[in-house]
Amino acid sequence: MSSTAAPARREFDIDRIFLGLCLVVPLAALAIFFAYPLATVFLRSITQQDGNIGVANYIQILNAPSFWRATINSLVMSLATTIAALACGLVVAYAVHRCRVPGRALLIGAVSLPLLAPSLVQGLGLIFLLGRNGILTKATGLEINIYGFWGLLIANGLYALPQAVLIIGAALRAADARIYEAAEILGTSGFRQFIDITLPNIKFGLLSAGFIIFTVTITDFGNAATIGGDYAILATEIYNQVVGQMNFNLGAVVGILLLFPTVIAFYLERVASQRQFGSVSDSAVPLVPVFTPRRDVVMTVAAWLVALLPIVTVVIVVYGSFVWLWPYRFDLTLRHYAVKVAGGYDPLWTTVQISVIAGVIGTALLFTLGIAMQHLPRAAAKPIYFICLLPAAVPGLVLGLAYIFAFNNPILPVYVLYGTATLLAICNVTHYWTQGFLTTMTGLRQVPPTLEETASCLGASQPRLLRDVIVPYMAPTLVSVFFFMFMRSMVTLSAVIFLVTASVSVVSVSIMRLDEAGFTSQAAAYATCTMAIVVAASLLMRASLWLLKRKG
Structure with a gap:
């Protein structure tokens, strides 16, 4: 009797631990990379020049x-x-x-x-x-x-x-x-x-x-x-x-x-x-x-x-981007693609790297959170659902400013992220969290409950159920969320404008700086390269979805 109860108990514990991690890790990420930065913005807004807390800054702005x-x-x-x-x-x-x-x-x-x-x-x-x-x-x-x-x-x-x-x-x-x-x-x-x-x-x-x-x-x-x-x-x-x-x-x-x-x-x-x-x-x-x-x-x-x-x-x-000298000489040329300012093409490849990281992190966090929420009582899932909608209400500039206050502090452990491509990727994940979350939840609702019930009756643990049943069924949704995060990260500007450094910059900031410096044709060349990558990603996403549909 006891020998049969012990494995069942361990299996139950494994499922609980797994679902607990699926819930805690994404919520901890939201707390660290969304709630905490916004709290620092509010704190800085009420911090006066003399270091005291008050509303002098608000009075100064409202009187301007x-x-x-x-x-x-x-x-x-x-x-x-x-x-x-x-x-x-x-x-x-x-x-x-x-x-x-x-x-x-x-x-x-x-x-x-x-x-x-x-x-x-x-x-x-x-x-x-x-x-x-x-x-x-x-x-x-x-x-x-x-x-x-x-x-x-x-x-x-x-x-x-x-x-x-x-x-x-x-x-x-x-x-x-x-x-x-x-x-x-x-x-x-x-x-x-x-x-x-x-x-x-x-x-x-x-x-x-x-x-x-x-x-x-x-x-x-x-x-x-x-x-x-x-x-x-x-x-x-x-x-x-x-x-x-x-x-x-x-x-x-x-x-x-x-x-x-x-x-x-x-x-x-x-x-x-x-x-x-x-x-x-x-x-x-x-x-x-x-x-x-x-x-x-x-x-x-x-x-x-x-x-x-x-x-x-x-x-x-x-x-x-291909014209020799706009609008006087319309000879076609590639000279504007030889970008020698704004870090050359380094920001473009850095942006691709950031976008891939954002796609992977965002898809993983949103998927695991959705899995955990499927097993929560409605009373517990509802406030989490509401929290996941909040990032869409925060402007990108405000979020980027919040990240400066939250992560540019050498005495905190999170300072190790400041000035890295990883932090920019996390910022993009947070910025587009709501749209990815809603897409993920829509996909999870389409998974037939009978599949999970059948696998559970056969004794499959939650990790195995996830690997063998839910992930294959959810593959089109996961592909869509990944490419959504990737493509939005490729073109975003407001959320990362404050976070770029001399060594880590992004393509949208380079386009803006080229235009500000009067290099309009080079800015157009940079923008064309960016659009080409995003179009290629869009075509790759459609091809992946077609293959998954054909395989299914």
Whole structure:
């Protein structure tokens, strides 16, 4: 009797220890690399020049006209970008999901181009087109001032467009064809169906997309650094306080204040998203659009006009990297790819290394945390789920600033990470934790419970169950999370701008510095190399998913 109970007891203990590690390690990583750095930002924001604790820094910032100017500019810019991106995103998403338009995959690919490049590439493209030496400026002879509000509006709108199309498209796919069939029988026109049925049904999807766009825009630094000119916003205010004036405590104050609109926008986005996709009926009949010439021809033209701008901005950057002297000599050359400043190509290969590390660490932590949460009671899993959503509400600049305060302290053990590629990789994992977590949890919910039950009945331990059952079934999700972390780490700027050093830099920072130094064509060459790597990673991901699907 005792001889049979002992192995069972050991097996039970192994499972408990394994699941405990799967839970504790990711949560400890969140505590060390997310909660602790944010706490240091708050502490620095209330640390006065004399070392005492108080609100003098907040009073100084709130009394500064430059802060209020940057705040108003940020809000105006974010609201204007949200309206423009929502309108354009609705046009493209409606054309793709509710119309019969040719080249739908190409259309989606065109509007997704900004995801393959650092955010400042949109600004670079507009400079090549409409800057002081822009090709359109020279061709028309017009004095176009692209630097400032209008340039930033276009660049931010392009950067936010893919998110708008993705979220609105998901809302449009959730339609019930039976409602539209009933409207057709009653003789309701297509326009009235759009106003009375479509818009009310996707209102929460539009709100969710709007809050995402607002958050992305108000926290973006790349476009503002490239094409913002004298149009000050909160992201550049943080950068100027920290890098320009070395006022770290005041930079922390601005960072804390920037958290308020982003946290509110993130909370409202989650509520809107739950309302939109939580109300979808399981019995809904998918809507298959029927070709309607009057509607589809107009929507095809409108959607491709919207998609034309991201195509042109990316193509002009690639083309500009091969031109001898923009815009005077258009001989093709490779001389701009012989980058001799900003560390040459070292930052590019360092970024690839950082991105691989981020992909491996992020996928491992998120997967193990998801496994542990599957075995937790709902009451315990719910607060952990909420905690994992919080990183998405923290702007990249604030997170990067937090890492300076948290890890640039020689008396702490974590100081060994400061100035290393590993810390930049961990910062990227934390920055994109929420998106990877949601993807992982969605994949885990699709694992049939019967597989785990069968393996458990056969006496398989949790580690073996994970290796032989869950990992093979979850392979497509794990591949997607890895490449998501890799590609976002390749193009991110705001989260790592404060963490680069003379020996460890990243490609997006090099592009920004080349542009600031007047080497615009070399910046374009660097951006082209970056986009080529990201495109290659995207193709590799698709090939991997195809092979896994074929194997399965």
